[in-house]
Amino acid sequence: MAHVPESVTMYVCEHCQVAHAGTPIHVDTAEHRFEAPDECGSCGETAFVALSDWVHHHD
Numbered sequence: 001m002a003h004v005p006e007s008v009t010m011y012v013c014e015h016c017q018v019a020h021a022g023t024p025i026h027v028d029t030a031e032h033r034f035e036a037p038d039e040c041g042s043c044g045e046t047a048f049v050a051l052s053d054w055v056h057h058h059d
């Protein structure tokens with residue numbers, strides 16, 4: 001089974017608010033970082049907010 005990083009950054013689509021797991025990017029042998037998906041699999045929009053920022057994103 002593939003190694004699963006312990007903490008996956010989640011991104012929330014600004015349009016439909018569906019959460020997506022970030023795409024893991026290899027930065028080193030043992031390190032990953034996560035990038036927002038190219039587009040939302042649900043609505044096709046491309047604007048994402050990291051889940052950790054989402055709570056601050058609301059007015």
Ligand SMILES: [Zn+2]
Nearest residue numbers: 013016040043
């Ligand atoms: Zn969406």
